[in-house]
Amino acid sequence: MKVLVFCEADGKNLGDAAIFQGLESLLHGNDLTKMMLGLPIKSSVLHTSGTTKGRSVFAFLKRYTLFYTTVTLLRLLAVKSLNLKSTIRNIKKNDIVIVGGGSLLINNNYVFPLSLSLITLLCKIYKKKYIILGCSTRPIDSSIAKSCIKYHVSNAAHIYMRDNLSINILKDYFNIREVSFIPDLALFNSIDIHNRDGNNIKEGRKVAINIMGRTTHGAFSKKNNIQKYKSAISETISFLVSKQYSVSLFTTGEDGDEELMLELAKATGLNSLHPKSTYALFDFIDGNDVIVSTRLHAGIISIARCKGVVPIIWDSKVKGFFESIQYDGQSIDLTDIDFSTIYTGIVNASPLKLNIDSYRKEIIDVIKK
Structure with a gap:
């Protein structure tokens, strides 16, 4: 089966890369294509890690929500327009779309919310189902960002969040009833180690x-x-x-x-x-x-x-x-x-043994259906 994955695996955060590798392990045997959900690091015209003056301008713009959101949307469209054709092509040619995992249902200066809305719209246009898999969220103050994320979660075929706090937020803040749990996808980068030397650490370890x-x-x-x-x-x-x-x-x-x-x-x-x-x-x-x-x-x-x-x-x-x-x-x-x-x-400290095989079977069955 062909699966399109929107994630952050190409960023500098190795945690996001480990998440995608775990997903590859989880869906072993399927044909996965990945695309960045947000903006490439170098594409941000409002990059804030530089001069003090640059950070001050950024802080000033954020006070004006509508203007800031408009600028962010234009920035997002400018970057996304460069690969919009490939995004549409990938959505059309794949059997199903996965959004995840990681902290993707958040308001990171409107970039993720606006990107999620675009994905939702394109999936509806081309009649492709999408699954939110192994994600987390947090309370969102911005009404614009909240509306974007609600639009996305409300149209998902299945939702699997990576922690119970996020599940409760989706239920309480977004009125989403059908939400399931799956551990963080990076856990599927697991190995088997047998005959460990005891459970506790010893001096010299x-x-x-x-x-x-x-x-x-x-x-x-x-x-x-x-x-x-x-x-x-x-x-x-x-x-x-x-x-x-x-x-x-x-x-x-x-x-x-x-x-x-x-x-x-x-x-x-x-x-x-x-x-x-x-x-x-x-x-x-x-x-x-x-x-x-x-x-x-x-x-x-x-x-x-x-x-x-x-x-x-x-x-x-x-x-x-x-x-x-x-x-x-x-x-x-x-x-x-x-x-x-x-x-x-x-x-x-001692190793924690988790049974993740049941989650593997469930997700594979969901994707097949």
């Missing part, structure tokens, strides 16, 4: 700490949270080294995380990795026993690779995922983080 840098929004946009996080990680490293643990640092490929990782690596003398591919990330995780994860997909991939995980909870999507898979290990809230809670989590 390998621990890798996933580092997340400052962001433009959320908990990691606040200076005091970043400082508390850095202090806790630094103290944890010192304590683990004193206890003869082998410790290393890594990111999941986001450029914004590399700076803090290198700063910590230089201060502590630890080895570090800023992977450029999912294969490098998988190999690195496979070489460790316990992963202290900050980025969501550092934890998800580690679970898929049969590693003990100590997740740092800094966002509702992270909390929602680990609650949805009934994670029974120790998680650490960012507001309560310190080296003692991290160390306790490391000592008690």
Whole structure:
């Protein structure tokens, strides 16, 4: 069967790349074509990571919702028009369309909402069914973005969200009754490891700490949270080294995380990795026993690779995922983080075994129908 997938797998976030690879594993034997849901990174004329002046202009424009939305729509159409023919051609030639997975049902400056509306319209025109698969959402303040996403979710043939929080939001905010659960698609990058040496980590085992840098929004946009996080990680490293643990640092490929990782690596003398591919990330995780994860997909991939995980909870999507898979290990809230809670989590960490075969069969049956 031919399947068209709208996703973010071609971006710099290796978590999104791992999601698509998991989907390829889930739908093994089917012919998959992928297309970017949002805008290519270099295409953004309102790119905000440059000068202070540029960020000020961006902030000014956002105050005027209608004008900002119009500019974003024009930008989106300008980029999408370059590949509109290929989008239409792919929708027409494929048997079914999948949107997912990841945090796609959100308002990221109107780009995803407007893109989702366009996909919905084209699927209706060419009479193609689409499935929302392995996605998450959050409450949306903008009435325009909310209307776009409601239009998209209301016309989907099937909806599978990756956490219970997102399921409840679709039901409460968008009045969508038929919503099912599927774990994050990156979990389908799983391997089988037999005869592991016990369940708990022991002194001398390998621990890798996933580092997340400052962001433009959320908990990691606040200076005091970043400082508390850095202090806790630094103290944890010192304590683990004193206890003869082998410790290393890594990111999941986001450029914004590399700076803090290198700063910590230089201060502590630890080895570090800023992977450029999912294969490098998988190999690195496979070489460790316990992963202290900050980025969501550092934890998800580690679970898929049969590693003990100590997740740092800094966002509702992270909390929602680990609650949805009934994670029974120790998680650490960012507001309560310190080296003692991290160390306790490391000592008690053990691989979490998930039965994902039932989800595989269900999704394949849905697509066939």
